[in-house]
Amino acid sequence: MTDQFSICSRCFKDEGLQLDAERIGINNNNKKCVNCLSNKGKKLTKELVRKLCYIFFVRGTIEKFDYGGFPIIQMNEHKSNRKKSVELSEHLEKDAKLIESAGEIGLFYYAPRFWMFGEIEPLKDLQSDKRSKIIEKVFDLYPTKQITTGESFYRLRLNPENPEDPNEYDSPPDEFIGNGRLDDENLPLLYGSQDLQICIHECRTTVEDNIYVGKLRPEKNLKLLDLTELIEEEEGVTEFDSLDLAIHFLFLAGKHSYKICREISKAAFKKNYDGIIYPSYFSFVSNGLVPFETIYGISIRRYEKLKEYAKSQVIPNLALFGRPIKNKILTVECINKVLINQVYYDTTFGPAAHNGFGPIPEENEML
Numbered sequence: 516m517t518d519q520f521s522i523c524s525r526c527f528k529d530e531g532l533q534l535d536a537e538r539i540g541i542n543n544n545n546k547k548c549v550n551c552l553s554n555k556g557k558k559l560t561k562e563l564v565r566k567l568c569y570i571f572f573v574r575g576t577i578e579k580f581d582y583g584g585f586p587i588i589q590m591n592e593h594k595s596n597r598k599k600s601v602e603l604s605e606h607l608e609k610d611a612k613l614i615e616s617a618g619e620i621g622l623f624y625y626a627p628r629f630w631m632f633g634e635i636e637p638l639k640d641l642q643s644d645k646r647s648k649i650i651e652k653v654f655d656l657y658p659t660k661q662i663t664t665g666e667s668f669y670r671l672r673l674n675p676e677n678p679e680d681p682n683e684y685d686s687p688p689d690e691f692i693g694n695g696r697l698d699d700e701n702l703p704l705l706y707g708s709q710d711l712q713i714c715i716h717e718c719r720t721t722v723e724d725n726i727y728v729g730k731l732r733p734e735k736n737l738k739l740l741d742l743t744e745l746i747e748e749e750e751g752v753t754e755f756d757s758l759d760l761a762i763h764f765l766f767l768a769g770k771h772s773y774k775i776c777r778e779i780s781k782a783a784f785k786k787n788y789d790g791i792i793y794p795s796y797f798s799f800v801s802n803g804l805v806p807f808e809t810i811y812g813i814s815i816r817r818y819e820k821l822k823e824y825a826k827s828q829v830i831p832n833l834a835l836f837g838r839p840i841k842n843k844i845l846t847v848e849c850i851n852k853v854l855i856n857q858v859y860y861d862t863t864f865g866p867a868a869h870n871g872f873g874p875i876p877e878e879n880e881m882l
């Protein structure tokens with residue numbers, strides 16, 4: 516019975532660790548914890564201790580950069596290999612030691628590969644005067660997708676003046692355009708999604724808002740550039756040259772990336788596309804998944820067997836050029852009021868401080 520409960524949620528001083536442990540631990544009040552002697556805590560096996568360690572110290576220290584991101588702290592079973600233990604605040608240090616011994620693991624500062632924080636050639640070119648060359652490559656490698664007259668999608672409006680008027684669901688008037696990820700002062704866009712939850716996130720909705728949704732259907736088949744696809748790249752292309760990772764990171768980046776996204780959008784308009792399908796910035800928080808996931812320092816997007824899984828993590832959004840409702844390219848089939856009855860946040864915790872970034876990252880160094 517070596518894999519019996521070694522510690523429990525009551526063993527920890529840190530509030531976040533206690534709560535994370537309670538969430539995954541096993542209910543067993545008949546037994547006292549061998550470590551803290553309480554019988555009230557949720558019990559943890561060695562495997563659960565490792566899971567807890569991943570949730571709190573690895574996922575909990577994921578740092579987002581301008582492009583990309585990685586966990587500052589990692590764990591492994593080779594305690595003896597670790598160069599330097601992680602420096603934590605005093606109370607957390609005790610908890611971490613307990614986790615390391617009960618889970619038979621070690622914590623260390625992760626040495627990321629440079630592509631993980633955006634050192635990807637096509638991504639750097641997109642930020643430079645070589646942008647148009649990469650955008651041409653995007654059109655060569657990404658597929659065209661049709662949205663047919665048999666399909667529909669949603670468009671959300673917050674506080675519209677005349678919610679029952681179909682024109683309210685068209686692209687915004689001239690004075691309000693040019694602020695989104697893909698629209699430009701000269702290029703109005705209608706944003707929508709087949710996923711209503713994503714529409715609610717994308718509109719930064721609050722409980723104060725009066726929310727309305729239009730169900731829109733194309734009047735003709737629409738030709739769209741599909742940037743949610745996981746593209747096949749040439750043999751020998753590494754993460755450092757990957758257009759797939761460049762585009763993936765671009766759409767998971769914040770407002771500083773909009774300028775580049777808008778150039779792709781304008782190019783698609785010039786090439787007579789009706790619009791773009793693109794990955795939602797909220798894909799990961801909506802799915803509850805870990806962004807920028809890697810295995811042994813390699814992106815899961817590059818494992819043949821994990822490609823379908825990697826693709827399923829991304830939630831597609833739609834952006835259609837011009838004013839498709841006014842131009843009768845879309846019909847507003849139905850309008851409803853949307854009520855947010857309950858908001859639930861799924862949370863886990865991480866350390867508030869972990870003493871900086873550890874050693875300077877070394878290229879090609881893996882877990």
Ligand SMILES: [Zn+2]
Pocket residue numbers: 522523524525526548549550551552553556
């Ligand atoms: Zn305990």
